[in-house]
Amino acid sequence: MADPFAARFAAARARYGPLVLGADPHGPLLRAWGLTDDAGGLERFTDIVLAAATGTVGLIKPQSAFYERHGWPGIRALTRLVEDTREAGILVVLDVKRGDVGSTNDAYARAYLGDGAPIEADAVTVHPYLGLAAMGSFVDRADQAGACLLVVIRSTNPEGRAVQAAVERQLLDEIGKLNATLAPGGIGPVGAVIGPAPIDPPLDLAAASALFLAPGVGAQGATPDDVARTFAACPERVMPSASRSLLAAGPDVNALRDAAATLNQRLRALL
């Protein structure tokens, strides 16, 4: 059995820094890189990102939407990205934001977590609109596989406040209770996605005994200092993710590697 995700993240962080490199091949990016906006372009994108990431970052986060828009050949490219990334010793945070009723969540969990999953990730994002209590299969499979379930609690976009403000505190509290049962005294397998911007009212992040994915550093406006401020109570538990701001340095592998290494060092110094 794999070590718990929290231990694997801690090791990756110690070695490279906490940065998660977002692998988001949107159309304008592929064209700017001189690639075709199709499944073949996704495969070339993967090669470039992996060459730059290996030895530079400990985690890669592909956003499923950018692969789904090319249908099953896009998902085939995503599958290869996930497999080659893990083979290179890099943790994969698969950003799919799935979530449904319990029996459907069981099927999703089998798709993305644990041995035998066709796309086996180290961590996967989910949304809680149909309730955290319906996520039993996700939680169980993540726990058994040494993986991490990342529940969107407070997203980076301002439009999310309309729903999230009313429920985020209670959901984070539920995560803390789950982790207290699954990993007493430690960091549990249920994490949260929290935008790296201090918003009132502040959330009691440390009490959740959880890891946090903090997306959108750079292009979405958040700085490394914002990350440090938002997660000041538990800086060693945050996984800051940057996509567009780093990918803009490509397609040159060395330039992309340098951009990621520089940001990783900056985050390591602050967190």
Added chain:
Amino acid sequence: MADPFAARFAAARARYGPLVLGADPHGPLLRAWGLTDDAGGLERFTDIVLAAATGTVGLIKPQSAFYERHGWPGIRALTRLVEDTREAGILVVLDVKRGDVGSTNDAYARAYLGDGAPIEADAVTVHPYLGLAAMGSFVDRADQAGACLLVVIRSTNPEGRAVQAAVERQLLDEIGKLNATLAPGGIGPVGAVIGPAPIDPPLDLAAASALFLAPGVGAQGATPDDVARTFAACPERVMPSASRSLLAAGPDVNALRDAAATLNQRLRALL
């Protein structure tokens, strides 16, 4: 350009009845049907469901999770199901419950809505946890393609109440405003997923100028009478969906067809 989805649903309803046949090939079902639980089994499942559905129901709803659990070959099977279903003149409600920030939603919308989408559906489900206001691309593409966006507002599972109770009324109100702008005086392209069970407080469904997907008739406990009671204010706008309770009649095509036809007649009489 295709007619608006509301007009296409009204025509399908007049011809066959309002029933949506859920195409949910979960593992136990495939085994009960004597099929292998792999992409090949999904292809055979598709053949049987389509043979029974053609001439019997006006809408089919595949749940993406059951295809995703077989990776890209599963998505290839889903793609063929969607294409063949539409070719047979049956509307496809693709149950994917996607939802993210605006730029990612744009990629998802391109994956599932409108000309050129690799899996082009007539309607697609989304979840609003990151905000309805971030759904601009989904709404625009659905509107332009004569498709329908179905936002999960009140799900069938009790675990969903924890999040939904606080926000469902406001979200349904937003849907009503969108539809009033996009289809003044008519039924707009933004619909809602509403569990077919009367829950207090009741929602003002008629005011949303929307179609409603009412999932889980049968196996999840709701009866046709529950559907009629829940949507009494606008019975002609509800699309009741049944999956497991009907699929249990298979794999015999005639038995499956009879089960669907019987339920469709019962729903037609009540709604």
